[in-house]
Amino acid sequence: MTHDDIRAAFLEELVKVAPDLEADEIGDDDHIQDDLELDSMDVLNLVAALHTRFGVDIPEPDYVRIATPALATDYLGARMAA
Amino acid sequence: MLGTIRKGSGGFRGASLPDPDKARAEFTWEIAEKMLDGLPDGALNIAHEAVDRHVGAGHGEQTAIRWLGKSGAREEITYADLAEFTSRFANVLKAHGLERGDSVFGLMGRVPDLYVTALGTLKAGLVFTPLFSAFGPEPIRTRMEIGSARVLVTTETLYRRKIAKWRDEIPTLKLVLIVGDEAPEGCVALGPAMAEASPEFETARTMPEDRALIHFTSGTTGKPKGAVHVHRAVMYHALSGRYALELTPGTIYWCTADPGWVTGTSYGIISPLVNRVTMIVDEAEFDLDRWYSTIEREGVEVWYSAPTAIRMMMRAGDEATKPYDFSGLRFLASVGEPLNPEAVVWSNRVFGKPFHDNWWQTETGGIMIANLAAADVRPGSMGKPMPGIKAGIVERTSTGVKELGDGDIGELALRPGWPSMMRTYLDEQARYDKCFVDDWYLSGDLAMRDKDGYFWFVGRADDLIKSSGHLVGPFEVESALIEHEAVAEAGVIGVPDETAGEVIKAYVTLNPDFEPDEALERDIRGHARKKLGPAVAPREIVFRKTLPKTRSGKIMRRLLKARELGLPEGDISTLETDET
Numbered sequence: 111m112t113h114d115d116i117r118a119a120f121l122e123e124l125v126k127v128a129p130d131l132e133a134d135e136i137g138d139d140d141h142i143q144d145d146l147e148l149d150s151m152d153v154l155n156l157v158a159a160l161h162t163r164f165g166v167d168i169p170e171p172d173y174v175r176i177a178t179p180a181l182a183t184d185y186l187g188a189r190m191a192a
Numbered sequence: 193m194l195g196t197i198r199k200g201s202g203g204f205r206g207a208s209l210p211d212p213d214k215a216r217a218e219f220t221w222e223i224a225e226k227m228l229d230g231l232p233d234g235a236l237n238i239a240h241e242a243v244d245r246h247v248g249a250g251h252g253e254q255t256a257i258r259w260l261g262k263s264g265a266r267e268e269i270t271y272a273d274l275a276e277f278t279s280r281f282a283n284v285l286k287a288h289g290l291e292r293g294d295s296v297f298g299l300m301g302r303v304p305d306l307y308v309t310a311l312g313t314l315k316a317g318l319v320f321t322p323l324f325s326a327f328g329p330e331p332i333r334t335r336m337e338i339g340s341a342r343v344l345v346t347t348e349t350l351y352r353r354k355i356a357k358w359r360d361e362i363p364t365l366k367l368v369l370i371v372g373d374e375a376p377e378g379c380v381a382l383g384p385a386m387a388e389a390s391p392e393f394e395t396a397r398t399m400p401e402d403r404a405l406i407h408f409t410s411g412t413t414g415k416p417k418g419a420v421h422v423h424r425a426v427m428y429h430a431l432s433g434r435y436a437l438e439l440t441p442g443t444i445y446w447c448t449a450d451p452g453w454v455t456g457t458s459y460g461i462i463s464p465l466v467n468r469v470t471m472i473v474d475e476a477e478f479d480l481d482r483w484y485s486t487i488e489r490e491g492v493e494v495w496y497s498a499p500t501a502i503r504m505m506m507r508a509g510d511e512a513t514k515p516y517d518f519s520g521l522r523f524l525a526s527v528g529e530p531l532n533p534e535a536v537v538w539s540n541r542v543f544g545k546p547f548h549d550n551w552w553q554t555e556t557g558g559i560m561i562a563n564l565a566a567a568d569v570r571p572g573s574m575g576k577p578m579p580g581i582k583a584g585i586v587e588r589t590s591t592g593v594k595e596l597g598d599g600d601i602g603e604l605a606l607r608p609g610w611p612s613m614m615r616t617y618l619d620e621q622a623r624y625d626k627c628f629v630d631d632w633y634l635s636g637d638l639a640m641r642d643k644d645g646y647f648w649f650v651g652r653a654d655d656l657i658k659s660s661g662h663l664v665g666p667f668e669v670e671s672a673l674i675e676h677e678a679v680a681e682a683g684v685i686g687v688p689d690e691t692a693g694e695v696i697k698a699y700v701t702l703n704p705d706f707e708p709d710e711a712l713e714r715d716i717r718g719h720a721r722k723k724l725g726p727a728v729a730p731r732e733i734v735f736r737k738t739l740p741k742t743r744s745g746k747i748m749r750r751l752l753k754a755r756e757l758g759l760p761e762g763d764i765s766t767l768e769t770d771e772t
Contacts, residue, residue: 128718128726129714129717130721149727150500154691170480170507170509171480173480174481
């Protein structure tokens with residue numbers, strides 16, 4: 111998957127969890143909790159969805175590394191390459 | 193059942209009540225009265241007890257609030273600062289012509305201005321209502337309407353996102369104060385207003401039975417209810433903070449609850465300050481490493497948290513706790529929903545102290561049943577009634593209620609009369625009266641008392657949902673759902689979830705011309721999240737052709753839930769139309 115593919119897939123899962131958001135209005139540095147107003151249960155659901163989608167298990171201490179689309183894209187890319 | 197955690201000599205060394213049973217037996221309310229200062233002529237004001245009296249007694253330089261900003265900022269607010277800021281805030285209210293008894297709503301995250309707003313409002317003799325900042329516009333508006341809001345204190349972002357559109361439709365609203373130095377049109381910037389205001393204010397001589405706080409809570413039917421609390425409640429905040437949370441002067445204390453809910457006000461503002469602790473206030477949401485490092489770095493001694501967060505820590509495992517030093521922790525407590533026994537045992541292993549579960553409600557104003565520091569903990573139990581509190585298990589009968597014995601499951605009830613008990617539901621005396629039968633306050637929670645006097649939570653007696661510790665009324669969620677053009681009817685229930693306790697699930701039927709599919713499911717869920725906010729909106733929506741209904745047309749949520757859980761359907765004699 112390319113960087114752009116990962117980003118698009120991440121946004122797709124994000125708006126499934128929080129369908130009040132529009133994928134094309136989300137900025138790369140928007141914080142999923144502070145700016146996009148996901149709560150902690152949303153974050154858990156997102157982590158589960160990303161696991162299914164990418165086959166990547168995200169441990170709790172790494173949640174900060176998926177806090178924005180930019181961070182998440184890098185993180186997921188690196189984890190899939192590993 | 194997991195084994196009892198025995199306290200032995202280590203557990204009650206230094207506990208505020210070394211012998212809880214004896215304390216219960218010998219308790220009189222004079223003990224609580226003596227914890228307060230009071231004002232001349234029998235007046236009593238929460239803000240005086242929480243702030244100004246400590247300054248008067250020479251503790252002005254002590255840190256009252258250590259604020260940790262989301263991005264690493266730190267601010268120390270002393271008791272003297274807090275006395276000054278709350279006086280300035282009270283003067284701002286006065287300058288705008290507001291009067292005793294007027295209602296001030298606070299809608300913001302955990303920023304210092306929130307604490308100043310709450311206490312400054314009380315100092316001025318006005319009535320404070322906190323709102324959860326993650327609420328969507330709908331729950332905010334409903335609460336401001338019911339509470340006849342005169343003043344709203346919020347941030348510019350929240351104002352633009354959630355208030356601006358309908359602000360003019362709240363006829364009582366006179367003043368909108370915006371935190372910071374700038375404000376949109378029609379609002380007043382709080383920063384400059386505070387700077388111009390005098391730092392001197394004579395605390396309003398409120399009487400003990402004068403209104404102080406209104407906390408909203410959900411009902412199964414109808415609109416949310418505003419539980420009215422009075423200044424006398426501070427007597428119980430002082431006492432219960434000391435006994436159930438081990439708050440003593442100078443204690444470093446962290447309550448993780450948001451002041452948008454009753455725990456975050458009673459035990460995140462009032463009780464700790466009345467007991468002259470140093471409060472840690474973290475603006476950020478739950479983040480494992482941030483939380484663990486906060487406890488270590490700030491030397492947190494008493495930590496009051498909630499099951500959802502504790503279960504998230506537990507999921508992260510023991511390994512995540514290893515880099516940290518938790519030896520400063522003296523006492524841990526939990527509230528919001530029952531803490532599962534495994535989490536109690538886990539916390540005892542990794543923190544060296546168990547979380548002490550306790551039980552109370554918006555209506556009770558303070559902790560009613562608790563695991564106290566010196567008492568053995570039975571994991572999964574909420575503990576025993578606090579000194580001064582008489583609790584029982586009762587069953588409703590045709591003529592009143594009947595008290596049940598040990599081991600029987602019934603409704604958890606309390607003998608009325610403790611100081612922090614709600615005084616009414618705002619403009620809904622009839623709903624208030626219904627809570628009291630045969631001199632018992634009926635909590636709506638089902639519980640059991642064992643032969644040794646420990647209370648155990650069993651479930652709700654009604655349809656209310658407890659999600660991440662927040663009480664959610666299905667009616668409010670259903671009302672928002674049917675505002676979506678596709679939705680004809682909606683039934684909302686809580687389904688068990690290992691982290692949140694329960695999550696909200698909705699069953700909907702569609703209007704003609706709409707087809708159930710994934711896109712529509714998402715659209716409806718998105719609509720609900722915009723209206724209600726993520727804490728209240730359903731996490732899952734399923735489509736049905738019809739919903740189970742009674743002859744009078746009421747959706748049988750109980751039946752939806754029984755089927756969801758695979759439980760017996762119980763009495764379905766009133767079922768008229770079944771689910772398809």
